[in-house]
Amino acid sequence: MTAPTTAQAAESFVHPAVFYRTDEEYLAALVPFVTDGLEAGQPVAVSVPGRQLALLRGALGDAANDITMMDMTVAGRNPGRIIAGVLRRFADAHPDVHVRIIGEPIWAGRTEVEYPACVVHEALINLAFTGRDVTIACPYDTAALPDEVIADARATHPLLWEPDRRRSSAEYALDAVLARYNLPFNGQESAGEFVATTLDDVSPARRHAAEFAQSQGLDADRVADVELIVTELVTNALMHGGGSCSSRLWRESGHLVCEVRDSGRFEDALAGRRPAEPRQVGGRGLLVVNELADLVRVHTGAQGTTLRAMLRL
Template sequence: MNTFVHPALFYRTDQEYLAALVPFATEGLDAGHPVAMAVPGDRLDLVRAGLGALASHVTLLDMAVEGRNPGRIIARVLRRFADRHRDRHVRIVGEPVWAGRSATEYPACAQHEALINLAFDGRDVTILCPYDVSSLSERAVADAMVTHPVVWEGTSSYESAEYDVPGLLDRYNEPLPEPPADAVFEVSTTGDLADARRFAAARCGAADRVADVELIVTELATNSLRHSGGPCRVGVWQADGHLVCDVRDGGALGDPLAGRRPPEPGQLSGRGLLMVNDLADLVRLHTGPAGTTVRALLALS
């Protein structure tokens, strides 16, 4: 029977970290389970040293790079590894929440942790998510109890009474502030897309990101026209060291995993949000009866 296990690991020191992760990997390898560990850079060096010679048998990934945008972790990190080994139980360590995450990034991290439970329901996978409770905020630690059905702490393991995926997804489905009034272009039909790209390029102000911005605007606006049945508003501006691409329409997005599933073989449509997650450094989304906003942020040099 397929079993999905999704514990949060609460640790306070490097010793506690390795005391949990090294046996998790070695026991998995001994059982013939493929093992991957995606943790932020400084943690990655620690894990590699702790594993010693066994590190060559574990897929090691820098989560600060691979998961810079939390919206691409499920498809491009977790599913990519798990789908290569569908015939066996798979063990993955994924650490998407660390103290260096910004306040703008954090809600997307919490949503990602909740959505793992939907994305892997029924799969034969264990995904262990470490949380450094000595450096993270009280909110992050409390949310970990909400997004994980089980907690590992020291030598103990216990069920979380706060586990509530729908509740967390609803709480972080936050309205996003309106774009500046002079940063908006309305797209009514596909015939407006070329003008929308020119508008976006003119407001970009970063030559190395023009192609990305044009593609993001095209994909988001096309999705809006196709699925909302009406026009959309494209916003492009710079704020806090990022280029912001914001697309709003009057439709509601019913699939919480949209843009987070890898495409199936031969799939020709449904890749727009996945592509946006690949290109952007962060994607925030709000949806409800009044409409949907997708906001992509690209870091500027």
Template sequence: MSSASSAQVRPVTEPFVHPALFYRGVQGYLAGTVPFIREGLKLGEPVAVAVPGRNLPLLRSELGDSAAQVRWVDMAQAGRNPGWIIPGVLRGFADAHPDGRVRIIGQPIWPGRSEDEYPACVQHEALINLAFTGRAVTILCPYDADELHPRVLADAAATHPLLIDDDGEHHSAAYAPEDIRETYDPPLAEPDGRPVLLAFDETNLGQARALAAEHARRAGLAADRVMDVELAVNEMAANSLAHGGGAGSLRVWSQDVYLVFEVQDTGFISDPLVGRHPLTLDMAGGRGVLVVNQLSDLVRMHTRPGGTTVRAHFVL
């Protein structure tokens, strides 16, 4: 697959524009991103750049004095949980500038993203198209064509309606965001070993919180992260009481670099963007999953009629 020499996005004919940029090497990265930023600044568009922190100095240096006009975000930190990128990074910036077109570079996938994180990254990329339908926003997503697996580039072609490579900008014949979202939404694999299990209902919600906090402390999490665990588990369990049949189960286990807290119930979540809508005063639902996305290092969810599983991962 060829790489982009310059990200010259064609004149806007639709409100939301979402191209993937396939680049090779540092020069390809700069050639594909810097003109995109400069064009936005020239047009008076608010510009944000959310990429892994190691790339931020490179782009700032290339832009010189113009860098002060750009909002810079370390995606490796702000977007460590892919489920938080839409509400916390992309919508957070776009919603702050409601009166005109907004331009964002968003790089949620880079060499080094783990196999645990990757399915959530693909789901995120697919859901961007739904989250920003009708919005005057352009989001350019760079992909390292040298270092990323060909499967990743193929998935990018399925989640982006436009591709930018050495052939210029063109429509993606493989674009199928709903199909790819389903591909990466199988039932979650069972953990190894025997997780700690607690069945809960309205009579012992406090016990579920206490169990989660105890395991977080035993695992060596810092005091503030123990509080985050307790709040995340409380939100997941409270959702089960309110929307999941009035009861559920909590399981806790260690997996690779994570301490995992899972809540299962008999409810079904029909909104594919649940947990990705920004918090509003009149929010009808989804606040709990939004809080879990904000607090956790990774969130995985699987929902079908008759049952929902939510897993909050915290780095050990």
């Protein structure tokens, strides 16, 4: 498999799913993608799980010193922070040249709770980078991942790079994917519901969250994270979500869950995923939540919007 020429890459935003079954296929697809970029003077970043990161580093040799390398299990633990914190951060640092990025946000260790957020992230890359001079190649291990994951990859990527050919994806369906994974949440028992109707209620909601976090044995730094997450979610709901909201907290599957519901509709799918502009006033709340939480999920519809931020315990 060969990487696209510089002329092809510069034409537009390019977003392929790269299918592989073995380490050999992985390296055959991605090492030329990296080295061709470096030879063309293009900045290259790699954010993949640790094992694959070591595999690429070993195959690239000294060339690995010329690229940015990140462990996706750390940088992208919460898929909601990948666009701003990994992809845009690197691409925006090189605005005048074509940029190549390898991003592998879905691996066999992802949980069923995490997976819908991963698919939504992959779909939203297409909106976040439309018109940008960037190639973002997303590897998928077809030997380890279920068939439905590979089917979703075909639906979220306009291009498919397979070991023996490259083609456009006939299954690409951005809107359908976003609608399919706009999933309602199951009801859960919580430590009590706190209803906020004005911004004066933000401080009591924050105290309520801190008390619950402390009761679960979180250390002071993590309690502060919970306070800030609830503060930002409640404030955002009151300002944009229809005038009132409710917040709940509980413990589930090794996570502390912070949930805020309001009666508004979540219209901007990229909210909380764009980097803040240097002189931007406000508008950072959901960005902060994505940065602090280990997972953020959203469901929105005619009856309102629910945001869940989850922190590992």
